[in-house]
Amino acid sequence: MTEISAAPDEPIAAERPGRRRKIVVRVLVGIVVAIFAVWLLLYITKGRFLRHPFERVVGSLTDREVRVGGDFQLYFAPFAIRLVADRASVSNPGWTTRPHLFSADHVEARIAPLSLLFGRRRLYSLDLVNGAVDLEWNAAHDRNSWTFGDKKGGKPLEFPTIDVATVAGTTIRYRDPRMKLLADLRFETIRSNAARIGQSVDFTGTGMVRATPFTLTGALLSPDRTVARGQNKLTLRAVAAHNVIDVAGTLPSVADIEGVPLAVAARGRNIDELLNIIGVVVPETRRYRLTASLVKRGTDYRFTGMKGRFGDSDIAGSFTVQQIEPRIHIDATLATRQLDIVDVAPFIGYNPDLVAAKGVVAAARATGAAPARMLPDARLRVEAMRQFDADVRYTVGTVRSRKVPISNVALTTRLKNGVLQLSPLTFAMARGNVAADVTIDASKRPTHTRYDIRLAPTPMSRLLAGFGVAEAGTTGMIKGRLQLEGDGETIHESLSAANGRIALTMPHGTFWTRNVQLAELDVGTFVQKMFQGRLKKPVEINCGVIAFTVRRGVAAADPILIDTTKNVIVGRGGFSFGTEAMDLAFRADGKKFSVFSGQSPVGLKGYFAEPRIDVISPELLNRAGAGLGLALLATPVAGILAFVDVGDAEAAACGPVLRGAPAAAQRTTEGERRDDVGTGKTDKKSGKKKNFLGIF
Structure with missing residues (x-):
């Protein structure tokens, strides 16, 4: 019985491997046929029926609303994924001022399929027409519009590798409420081949900083590295309120300047016009030229290694601009080796160019003073003084003056809540020392000013030498004090109402x-x-x-x-x-x-x-x-x-x-x-x- 039953089982066991192979082959053939059928279906229909699934899937991945308002195609051609989307858009978060992070009249791309699953995403080609990008920070400066997936902690936008591209009519809008900055940039047509764009990508733009309009021109000097997420060499020139500002540096990404040293150069007719752009008031100056290194860290913008000239005087040092709501705070340490006396004129309200050209009396008249008067009637910019705080330390080696020799000037300035303190102000004059404390309280109406100026024993020979008194035979000393208080919006007004004593x-x-x-x-x-x-x-x-x-x-x-x-x-x-x-x-x-x-x-x-x-x-x-x-x-x-x-x-x-x-x-x-x-x-x-x- 055993031998008779064993013989029929041998062919059955031998048939099992062959059957498995047939099943595998049939499955593979089925898969290939299915893939081909899908490919054929997509190729014939151009995948237009996938528009809504595409919008849902991409919208879910980015946590944004994705819409295609015109023609849509998504298919294999033949092995690369071909994407065509007309009037495409990706929404912005609800807190932004513009509805779309990205929009374009026409997007056409050929995508490497496996790059969607492994490694860096790669585009064989890209054709973008009239693309518009809106980049914004929120008021708290802790969220931005180009970071996706708020529920998962957010992922910044990553640029794919692009072999061949044509990008025409691209614009970028950037808004930072904390800096009160709005910029609109327009890029020249970009063409790349073999993942290389060429020498530079040029752009122009306009904008507004704290109600001051500006224009921009610039270029990415290493666009191939930019596309590959490498180094980005940027040059930029801004023109605002008669000032020209040049910025150059290497960025880790297009929109990232955090912790990156940037070379900054500025020139113009008046430093006050430059700093007034960010709401900071300083005395007027003659023409200036400055260079510095800028590093942004959080809300701080730190300028180091600054050097340059204003009028006929030099200046060097460092300063930091801090965005501390509701006011800006300036912290600066500045030094001048040689200060021309004409460049001191703005500190008491005179126009230095007018002083240099026509004298003090003409400069005083330009401020509204009556004929033959010297004290300026230039009004304090009280409202501006209430908008920022400052701590400034300033030293001067020597002051060029034909009448009185002045040297070793040291000034500490503090502005807090509209109260300006020039204390202490010390300098050497004709081998004597002057110490002063001046407080201008702009928090009161009218502004209240206290003057306290003290002259230590000073030789009359040198003090009066510039006025025709010979030093030979003159050995007397002078010391004194001026102590006055008065109300008024100008130096002339405050002194005209002052009480006190001079001796x-x-x-x-x-x-x-x-x-x-x-x-x-x-x-x-x-x-x-x-x-x-x-x-x-x-x-x-x-x-x-x-x-x-x-x-x-x-x-x-x-x-x-x-x-x-x-x-x-x-x-x-x-x-x-x-x-x-x-x-x-x-x-x-x-x-x-x-x-x-x-x-x-x-x-x-x-x-x-x-x-x-x-x-x-x-x-x-x-x-x-x-x-x-x-x-x-x-x-x-x-x-x-x-x-x-x-x-x-x-x-x-x-x-x-x-x-x-x-x-x-x-x-x-x-x-x-x-x-x-x-x-x-x-x-x-x-x-x-x-x-x-x-x-x-």
């Missing part, structure tokens, strides 16, 4: 004889010394004070008192910051007998910009009349008696003088109150005299 003191020293004698109008002594050949013999100053009390912009002498070995010089009158008019009279009374002396005031009148000295005063004319009368009634010798100075001037006590005390505190060397320097004021509460210069 300059002179300790013991010498002064060139000719200048002193002319000031004293002691004609006899002057002529005598001139004939004796001792014109430059110094006259000793025991002590002196020139002080003013300022009330609502009007400065009254309080006191003017200079004690020399020969004379006591006193002054009365004052000046006005409002009208800039001066009306001062100086009188020298001799301590010694003089046969022929004017003994009458020398007037200083006119305006700050046009001062004049009145040597022939009414008192002198009266003396001349009296002398003439005596000469006619008696003898010619009697006429001289009208000009005799008996030398009864009382010497000044130098203690109150050197303290800068007001007139009421001044005394003679005998301790008596002086009645020739005005009434002055005292502190009624304490009864103590004010030691205005006690800080030195």
Whole structure:
């Protein structure tokens, strides 16, 4: 039984491998036939029926709405996937200002099938007509329109490798609400072959930065690497508000400048016009040219290695622009080796070009000042000062000036919530030091300004050398302080309403004889010394004070008192910051007998910009009349008696003088109150005299 049943099974076992092979072959043939059928169906129909599935699948993968409004084709031709889509679009997220991230009138591409599954996506060819791309950041700057898949954390757009391409009429729109930047770019027609585009891809554009329009021209100098997601060498030129800005660098991708050093060069007629583009206000300058390296990190734009010139001055340093809502913050460290005095003019409101061409008075008139005035009426840009904060440290080696030598300037500026502090401001002037603290509070209406300027002991010889005083024989020192407060939107307005005190003191020293004698109008002594050949013999100053009390912009002498070995010089009158008019009279009374002396005031009148000295005063004319009368009634010798100075001037006590005390505190060397320097004021509460210069 066993042998009989075993024989029929052997053919069955032998047939199983053959049957399996047939099944496999039939399956493979079926698959091939099915693929061919699908290919044939797609080829015949051009895959037009796949439009809606294509929109759904691609929309699901990108988490965006995908639409094809015109002709659609998706088929194998013969082995590459051929895609044709007319009026195609990919939507933007709902928070953007434009509906589409991408749209095009015509897209035609041949795609490598396996690249969709493995490795980098590859296009054998691409033909794009009138493509438009919209790139936007949200207000918080934590999302952008070109990152897909919000639910999965988002994936940035990756560019495929393209062998042959023709891209015509492409535009890109970029919007950054934090920077208040909007740019529209248009690219020239791009043609590539064998995955190479050529030398460059040129583009032009227009835009707006904080309400300032600009134009752009630029190029991608390495477009082949750009297509392959390699290095992207970019050059760009922007023209805005009379400024030209050039940017060059190598980007890791087309839309990525994070942490990438960019070479920046800017030039124009005024740095204020440049920085005003981003809402930052600085004093006006003459023409400038700057270069720097720019690196963006997060919300910070840092410029390092900056160097250049403005007007006839150099500048170098670094600064950072921080986008801290609701205001911009500027942090800068700047240095100038040599600063031209004309380039300082904008810091107090003058136009430097006008100062250089026509002088200070013409520049003041251009700000609205009346004729013959020097103080500018340029209004503070209060609203702009409230839009940004700043911390700036600025140093200057030397200041080119024909009158007063200035060097070693150091300025710290802080702007916070509309309050501008220039504190401290220090500089060396004629071997003396000046320290100042100025606060401009633009948060108040009207703007309130406090001035506190202090002059450390400074040699008169160098300080006044630029005004015709010879250094030889002049050894006196000057120190002083100006302390004023006033309200107003211009320097002129704030000083016109200011209250405070100004005082300059002179300790013991010498002064060139000719200048002193002319000031004293002691004609006899002057002529005598001139004939004796001792014109430059110094006259000793025991002590002196020139002080003013300022009330609502009007400065009254309080006191003017200079004690020399020969004379006591006193002054009365004052000046006005409002009208800039001066009306001062100086009188020298001799301590010694003089046969022929004017003994009458020398007037200083006119305006700050046009001062004049009145040597022939009414008192002198009266003396001349009296002398003439005596000469006619008696003898010619009697006429001289009208000009005799008996030398009864009382010497000044130098203690109150050197303290800068007001007139009421001044005394003679005998301790008596002086009645020739005005009434002055005292502190009624304490009864103590004010030691205005006690800080030195």
